[in-house]
Amino acid sequence: MTMQNVGRPTRPEETQSLDAGFTSLTGGRGLLQDEALIFERDGWGKTGVDLPKVDAPADDLGELVRRSPIGLPGLSEPEAMRHYVRLSQKNHAIDLALYPLGSCTMKHNPRLNEKMARLAGFADLHPLAPLSTAQGALTLMDRLSHWLKTLTGMPAVALSPKAGAHGELCGLLAIRAAHEAKGDPRRRVLVPTSAHGTNPATAAFVGYSVTEIAQTDDGRVDLADLAAKLGPDVAAIMVTNPNTCGLFERDIIEIARLTHEAGAYFYCDGANFNAIVGRVRPGDLGVDAMHINLHKTFSTPHGGGGPGSGPVVLSAALAPFAPAPWVVHGADGLTLVEETVDAAAQAFGRMSAFHGQMGMFVRAYAYMRSHGADGLRQVAEDAVLNANYVKARLSGSMTPAFPEGPCMHEALFDDSWLEGTGVTTLDFAKAMIDEGFHPMTMYFPLVVHGAMLIEPTETESKQELDRFCEALLALAEAAKAGDVERFKGAPFLAPMRRLDETLAARKPRLTWKPDQGVAPAPLAAE
Ligand SMILES: *Cc1c(COP(=O)(O)O)cnc(C)c1O
Numbered sequence: 001m002t003m004q005n006v007g008r009p010t011r012p013e014e015t016q017s018l019d020a021g022f023t024s025l026t027g028g029r030g031l032l033q034d035e036a037l038i039f040e041r042d043g044w045g046k047t048g049v050d051l052p053k054v055d056a057p058a059d060d061l062g063e064l065v066r067r068s069p070i071g072l073p074g075l076s077e078p079e080a081m082r083h084y085v086r087l088s089q090k091n092h093a094i095d096l097a098l099y100p101l102g103s104c105t106m107k108h109n110p111r112l113n114e115k116m117a118r119l120a121g122f123a124d125l126h127p128l129a130p131l132s133t134a135q136g137a138l139t140l141m142d143r144l145s146h147w148l149k150t151l152t153g154m155p156a157v158a159l160s161p162k163a164g165a166h167g168e169l170c171g172l173l174a175i176r177a178a179h180e181a182k183g184d185p186r187r188r189v190l191v192p193t194s195a196h197g198t199n200p201a202t203a204a205f206v207g208y209s210v211t212e213i214a215q216t217d218d219g220r221v222d223l224a225d226l227a228a229k230l231g232p233d234v235a236a237i238m239v240t241n242p243n244t245c246g247l248f249e250r251d252i253i254e255i256a257r258l259t260h261e262a263g264a265y266f267y268c269d270g271a272n273f274n275a276i277v278g279r280v281r282p283g284d285l286g287v288d289a290m291h292i293n294l295h296k297t298f299s300t301p302h303g304g305g306g307p308g309s310g311p312v313v314l315s316a317a318l319a320p321f322a323p324a325p326w327v328v329h330g331a332d333g334l335t336l337v338e339e340t341v342d343a344a345a346q347a348f349g350r351m352s353a354f355h356g357q358m359g360m361f362v363r364a365y366a367y368m369r370s371h372g373a374d375g376l377r378q379v380a381e382d383a384v385l386n387a388n389y390v391k392a393r394l395s396g397s398m399t400p401a402f403p404e405g406p407c408m409h410e411a412l413f414d415d416s417w418l419e420g421t422g423v424t425t426l427d428f429a430k431a432m433i434d435e436g437f438h439p440m441t442m443y444f445p446l447v448v449h450g451a452m453l454i455e456p457t458e459t460e461s462k463q464e465l466d467r468f469c470e471a472l473l474a475l476a477e478a479a480k481a482g483d484v485e486r487f488k489g490a491p492f493l494a495p496m497r498r499l500d501e502t503l504a505a506r507k508p509r510l511t512w513k514p515d516q517g518v519a520p521a522p523l524a525a526e
Contacts, residue, residue, distance in 0.1 A: 032495065035086050038073050039512050046074030090495040092438045094303070098460050098468055102410045102441035102453025103196065103244055105274045105296035106303060112370055113299065113363035122362045127354035131335055137358060138334035142327045144365045148292060148311055151376070152270075153283030156319035158312045158326070160356040164271050167291025167310030168202040168238070170323060170351050174289060174314060175236045175265045176206055177321040177348040186235035186264070192221050194245055194445040199238040199269060208235060215447055219245040219402045221255060230262040240269035241285070242276065244445040245402060246387065246410035246453070256286025265289065265318065273297045274457070275384055275409035278377030288315040294357075298364035309360035320346040325355055382458035383409040386465060390456055393469040397476040401448045409457070415450025423479040425450040427487035431478075434486075434493045435471045 027034030059065065075083065092099065099106035117123060121136050131138065145157045158174075161167040172189070179186050189203035192213045200210040211234075214225040221239060230237075237259050241249045249255065259266045268282055270290040274297040282290050294309040295302035302308055314322055324347050325336040336355070340347040371379065384406075391400055391411035399417040400407075415425045429439035429452070441453040456465055478486055491498065 032086065032089055035083070035090075037512060038075070038083055041073055041075070041079075043074045043079075044069070046076065048075060048077045048080060091304070093305070094301075097437065098456065098464050099303070099438050100440045100454045100456060100468065101303075101438070102246070102412070102455040103271065103444065104303065104441065105271075105293070105409075105455060105457055107274075107296075107299055107457040108459040109299055109301045109305065109363075110367060110370065113366045116366040117359045117362040119362075122358065125358065127358075132333070135333050138327050138336070140365055141355065141358075141361055142329075142334060144361050144368075145311075145327065147365070147368045148313055151277060151281070152273075152287075152290065152292070152313045153281030154287070154290070154313035155283075155316050156314040156322050158314065158322045158351070159361065160323060160325070160351045160354075161291065161310040161312055162352060162357055163308035164269075164291050164293045164296075164310045165198040165202060166308075166351065167293075167312045168198055168267070168269065169205065170310075170312045171267050171289035171291060171314075171318075172202055172206045172208070172236065173323070173348050174312075174318045174321040175267065177346070178265065178318055179235055181321070181346065184263070187233045188231075189235055190226065190229055190237040190264075192239060192243070194219070194243055194447045195238060195240060196244055196269060196271065199240075203236075203238065213237070218404060219243070219247045219447075220249055221251065223251050223254060223258070226255065227258055230258060230264065232263065234262055234264045236265045236267050236288075238267045238269060240272060241282075242272045242408035244272075244453075245448065246407040246412050246455075247402060248276075248408055252285045260286065270313075271296055272409065275380055277380045278373060279380050282313070283315065288318050289313070294360050294364040299367045300360045300363040307357050307360065309357040309364070311356070321348050323347055323350045325350070379458050380409075383456075386456040386458060386460060387411045387454070389462070389465055390454055390469060393465075394454075394472055394476075397473050397480075398452070401451065410453055410455040412445075412448060413452040413454070414448050415452070417476070418450065418479060421479045421482070422484045423487045425452060427490065428452075428475065428479065430490040430498055431475055431487045432471065433491035435475065437468060437471050 094106050094108060122140070125134060125137055141159060145159060148157045149155065158170055161170045176185070187209060188211055189200075189208040190211050190213050191199045191203065193215050203210050211229055213229060214222040216222050220243070226237070237255070239249060239252075239255060241252055243249055256266050265288040266286055268285075268287040268290040270282065270292045273282075273290075273292055277297055289312055291310045291312045292298070293302075294300045294311065295306065300306060300309060312322075324340055324344060325338045327334055328337055337344050340349065368376065387409050388406050388411070391407055394400075394411070394413065395403070397417065398413045399415075401412040401414045418424065418428065425442050429442050432439050441451075441455075443451055444453060445451055456468070460468075489498065
């Protein structure tokens, strides 16, 4: 098999030394064959299906007939299966091991959810099916809405946004519509320095200018700075709670009061809802709009495993501006409000062509029902307990960014403990891969130097947490003992070596081009 290295500078070097004292002759290792890109394999004329010859007369497509090859590699079914299974074995997944990415809530995706989502009545439903044939699906959307509204203490919910960032857009569009309805279009949105990048990006996308709110030494919103920056041109504040440092915003009620006093709305980034679900209702805190990542808090797959889903709950002040569609109870059962007229005349429009990620609604609802109200409360409690366990176990070797008091659902460390070792946060993260652990979120939030943000979630057992902590403690010891070589070139044992991240960012090579490999054969007809 001829293999080209263009675009793959991370392939392990042939000369890499192995414990056995030799390298494999073909690049394979441990039952995992080395893999050419799918486009580099020959067999362009091949197909996995066997269609009978057509004896129909010549087509009537005229100019529309394809003249160039379609550019899809030819693979038989077993070849296609093996290619993708091998690729999956080169990557990480929540089904392989703990996935400690802070802020991402990489929890186990229960198989019961998958079973429910595959019920034909949900899985085979067409978005344009007559509503009389989709009553079950509408009932599920209605009940999911009920649970989301109850858990957040908010009167309205828009189900259609398709991710957290899409939900932020939905929330800010509702806020913009509410200000415009009052004839008071405002210009600015306030965002704390520790915010997720999507917050300022969303505000800018909606046309607002963004002003940063400073942070206190203990990692919370600086109230005095907030008060100073609020004014008659501020449309909204966007605050994450618990925030991205893994800390509860103690002054959240006061933050809401000051915001409302200035005539602005309170957008809460609800990506971290997992830490408080069942314990705190954001509506009680004065929140006006909040997205909920079903793919975080409510266990639907993400990180390559499935589409996101980001429903947005809205306060009474913003509810009239919620986007269509939504489910209502009619004389003949459930129906959808689709048109922004009459009672829905103030709706700002819609977020997507149809109703949202139905498959994710089913999974999230299955998750809620299988836990029940008490189970969801325990989710938050266990998530916080697990994070504090990790924080306590690692604090002797690594430096917690905010040592005072407990954290919420994630434990944040800075890199001051690595000072003088010659090992960077990045090196440390890459060395974790050699130990079989996916790195935590690194260099985020930006307000903490060399941040390492660990979110274990409630779905890890104490044994798993111990194995993880012991691996990190062993690595920390190696770093402090001056074993720099182990870190600098890591990962050594992964299928792919370390990327040149600067080159990858500056000159990303995102698509494969035929001149880089085997050219597709011309169409058989030509
Ligand atoms: C994940 C996350 C988002 C964005 O959610 P997506 O579903 O990835 O678009 C926004 N804010 C915070 C704090 C997050 O963790």
